[in-house]
Structure formats: C-alpha cells, structure tokens
C-alpha cells in the first residue's frame with residue numbers, strides 16, 4: 235500500500251510543482267464541466283414541469299439556470315483543455331530532467347550489471363510520457379466521480395429503484411476494465427517482440443549498417459524476420475482485441491437492458507402520477523448520459539492505474555539510486571597533490587552479473603608512483619579496462635584496497651575523487667554539441683573558456699580538425715542539426731582526447747586506447763607528447779596511465795604492467811622487461827616481427 239501511495243504523491247508533486255496554478259484550475263474546471271451535465275438535466279426537468287403546470291416564473295428561472303450551466307460548461311472546458319496541456323508539457327520537462335538525473339546520477343556502474351535495474355529503466359523509458367499524467371488522471375477520476383454522485387442523487391429523488399442504473403454502470407465499468415486489461419496484457423506480453431521488430435526495422439534501414447547489409451546480403455533475411463515477428467505480435471494483439479470486443483458487446487447489452495428498464499419504470503411512475511413529465515425527461519437524459527460517463531470512468535480509471543504503475547517504477551529507481559550512494563557520510567578530503575602515489579593491495583574483482591561467476595582481477599598488487607607514466611598491456615580480456623574502472627571509482631573491489639596516499643579510495647567522496655581524474659576511452663561519446671562544448675565538458679567550470687579548450691585541442695593534436703571546420707570551435711557537430719557537420723571516426727576520437735586533456739591538474743590521467751582509430755605513428759607521437767608533458771609537470775604528481783596494444787607506444791613509459799588473465803605477470807621499464815626475456819619480451823618480439 236505504501237508504494238502506490240508514494241508513487242501517487244511523487245507524481246502529483248511533479249505535476250503540481252511544475253504548474254501549480256494550472257493544475258489547481260484543471261481540477262476545478264474539470265468538475266464544473268462534468269457536473270454541468272446532470273445539473274443541465276435538472277434544468278430541463280424543471281422547464282418541462284413548469285410548462286406542464288403553467289408556472290412561467292419557475293420556467294424562466296430554470297431556463298436561466300440552464301443557460302448559466304451551459305455557459306459555465308463551455309468556459310470551463312476551454313480552460314480545462316488549456317490547463318491540461320500546460321500541466322502535461324511542464325510536468326513532462328520536470329519528469330525528463332528527474333529521470334536523466336537518476337539514470338545518469340548513480341555513483342558507480344554496478345547497476346548496469348543488475349538485470350532488475352536494466353528492466354525497470356527500459357520500461358520507464360518506454361513509458362516516460364506517462365510520468366506527467368497523474369494530475370490529468372486524478373482530475374479525470376474525480377470529475378467522473380462527482381458526476382456519478384450528482385446523477386445518483388437526482389435519480390434517487392425520482393425513485394430509489396433507479397439507483398440500479400449506477401449499479402449497472404458499475405458492472406459496465408468492470409466489463410470495460412476487463413476488456414482494457416486484456417489489451418494491456420497483450421501489449422506487455424508482446425513488448426519484447428515489439429522491441430525486436432523495431433530493432434530489425436532500424437537495422438534494415440539505418441545508414442550505419444547499410445554497408446554490411448549489402449556485403450552480406452542481409453536485407454532479405456532481416457525483412458523475413460521482421461515479417462515473422464510482426465505476424466506474431468499482431469496475431470497476439472488481435473486475439474486480445476477480439477476477446478475485448480466480445481466483452482464490450484456484453485457491456486452494451488447490459489447498458490441497453492438497464493436503459494430500457496429505467497425508462498419503463500419512470501413511465502409507469504408517470505402514468506400512476508408518482509412522477510412528473512419533467513422526471514421522465516430527466517431520467518431519459520441521465521440514463522443516456524450514464525453510459526458515456528461510465529466509458530470515461532473506465533478510460534480514466536485504467537489510465538490512473540497505468541500512470542500509478544510507472545510512478546512505482548520511478549519510486550523504485552529513486553530508492554535504488556539512493557541505496558547505491560556509497561560515498562561515506564564524512565569523507566576524507568582528496569589530496570591536492572600525490573605524495574606517495576596510488577597503491578593496489580590484493581585487489582580482487584568480478585562483475586556483479588557475470589554468468590560464470592569468474593573474477594576478472596585476481597589479487598592485484600601494484601604501486602603507481604606520483605608523476606609516473608605507466609603503461610598497461612595484456613591480451614584482450616586481460617582486465618586492463620577493468621583495473622582503470624576501479625581506479626576511477628566506477629566499481630569497488632570485492633576485496634583488497636585501493637589507497638590514495640595511504641587513504642582508502644572508499645573513504646573519499648566519489649564525486650570529489652572523479653573531479654581529480656581525467657580520462658579518454660576507446661568507447662568515447664559522440665557529443666553532438668558545438669566543438670567548444672564537446673571538448674569543454676571535460677572540465678565543466680571551464681566549458682566556455684575558449685583559451686582552455688584551444689589549449690586542450692592543441693595538446694590532443696586536434697587543431698587541424700578544428701581549423702578545417704566552417705566555424706572553428708563554434709561549429710555544431712552532427713548532421714541531424716541544420717548547420718551540423720559530421721566528423722570521421724578519427725576526428726571524433728581526437729576531440730574526445732581533447733576532452734580528456736581539459737583538466738590540467740588531475741591526480742590520475744587515464745588514456746584507455748583513446749587513439750585506437752589513429753595510425754600507429756600518430757599514436758606514438760601523441761603518447762610521446764603526453765609522457766613529455768607528464769614528466770615536465772612532475773611537480774603536479776599526476777599518475778598517467780596508458781593502455782595500448784602497440785608496443786612501439788608502450789616502450790616509453792616509466793613503468794610497464796603486464797596483465798594476464800587478471801593477474802600481474804611482470805612489471806618494470808621496457809629495458810628491464812626486455813632483459814628479463816619473459817612474456818613482455820615475447821609479445822614485443824612477436825609484434826616487431828609483424829612490422830619487419
């Protein structure tokens with residue numbers, strides 16, 4: 235019970251917080267608009283009775299009441315619609331911002347291995363539009379409730395037996411709900427296949443895959459799979475629609491029987507003199523209106539439940555992210571510079587969702603001296619990127635410790651630690667912003683600082699890329715924008731590298747194959763520059779970590795770590811490792827033979 239209430243409160247807060255005046259007005263105008271229908275019926279009844287009894291004053295008074303009611307209904311419906319759109323738009327912006335903050339705001343990356351998290355996020359993304367709908371759903375339910383209450387009172391005044399009509403309306407509501415539930419269940423049961431269908435369509439029409447589609451002749455295969463999946467989705471949804479149609483037919487029958495019975499009853503009462511002609515008009519109007527009110531009630535009732543369910547996911551996500559926060563309540567301040575460096579003590583780590591339960595790092599002991607240029611080498615899957623992710627605080631070791639100047643990394647505030655890291659990854663993000671910001675986000679306080687961005691671009695050897703763009707640093711990237719420009723893979727990577735070089739005084743600078751799209755020569759020259767800059771700035775004590783598969787690049791590092799299947803096999807300088815004649819020397823020889 236707590237969860238649905240929390241979800242309701244959270245979504246109402248979003249709606250009322252985003253547009254308080256409009257949300258309040260939506261509630262009020264909705265009720266005025268809806269209740270005006272039975273009140274109008276009362277006006278019509280009074281006019282008829284006045285006409286029959288020859289009471290002109292009463293008739294005119296009722297006519298004025300009717301006119302005022304119609305006027306109020308027309309005015310309120312206008313404001314209702316205006317408020318509805320305003321609340322939805324503003325609440326949607328607030329909910330979108332909240333979602334972005336929640337999904338991007340978890341401290342680590344552990345949640346990406348949690349299937350429940352992934353499932354909830356996938357669904358909440360699909361139903362994001364509903365997060366702004368709670369004010370509308372609640373206003374709808376309330377106004378329909380108010381109409382039903384007024385209608386019941388008016389009917390009971392004619393004859394209590396007529397209260398059977400609202401009861402039949404309840405049956406009709408239930409049948410309508412069953413029919414809608416069938417449709418919703420079919421939607422949910424086919425949602426994964428629907429995603430597959432969308433994916434197949436996207437694959438078959440996307441520019442990115444067009445080359446491979448043609449070379450491998452995949453268009454026919456994808457088209458056939460798309461047809462099969464579509465057939466199965468449409469088939470299941472159609473079957474649900476047919477069953478729903480049968481329920482709706484039963485519903486129509488029940489409504490018709492109720493309507494006829496009510497009219498017969500009021501006619502009998504009128505003939506016997508216990509009801510007036512106005513009562514007959516009133517019951518005719520109210521009974522006819524009831525089925526449409528019930529239809530509205532079913533729609534809003536179902537909508538309310540759907541929105542509540544999405545709200546439940548939002549609450550789940552909020553609690554998950556809050557529970558994920560791992561920084562200590564009273565964190566130790568991150569040092570301004572490193573004096574003893576970074577030390578890994580018997581670090582073990584396995585990804586939380588790993589199917590085989592295998593660890594990736596198995597007892598890593600390592601000392602990264604301040605100011606050192608350190609290279610990480612090893613086969614694919616050896617654990618290099620994993621080690622870097624641990625150093626950036628994306629994951630915590632399962633056991634063992636990472637010490638920064640003797641203080642456990644877990645005792646620092648994660649955000650503060652990250653503000654002293656800089657990183658460039660092979661899987662860089664293509665941020666489709668003006669170049670100034672694409673690079674500048676690497677150091678948010680200086681995002682618009684042209685001199686700082688220019689210097690980072692220069693350090694990444696990307697000045698040529700920027701010079702070739704029509705508006706230099708102000709060029710917008712990405713062809714989906716009017717004046718946007720597309721870059722090559724290598725050009726994107728150079729800008730990402732520039733981003734990683736924005737922070738000038740990090741404690742740790744990580745370069746995880748950020749130059750894989752560049753040729754070996756260019757990579758070598760770039761890393762030489764980074765190493766020279768790092769050495770020149772030894773006073774700043776930054777630990778520079780490079781990951782590369784190219785031994786020609788790795789050789790100039792002060793310390794080379796050879797990782798193999800999650801353990802450190804060797805470490806030392808290029809000369810030391812070569813003279814040892816171990817794994818490094820063997821791999822180096824193999825690669826240089828390839829170049830001969």
Ligand SMILES: Nc1ncnc2c1ncn2[C@@H]1O[C@H](COP(=O)(O)OP(=O)(O)OP(=O)(O)O)[C@@H](O)[C@H]1O
Pocket residue numbers: 347585587588594612613614615616617618619620621
């Ligand atoms: N997010 C993840 N979830 C589960 N397992 C993962 C995840 N990322 C990596 N792994 C596994 O961890 C192991 C080490 O991966 P890692 O990316 O650290 O290797 P690497 O040395 O950087 O490899 P490469 O040279 O190919 O980049 C691999 O077996 C990989 O399958």
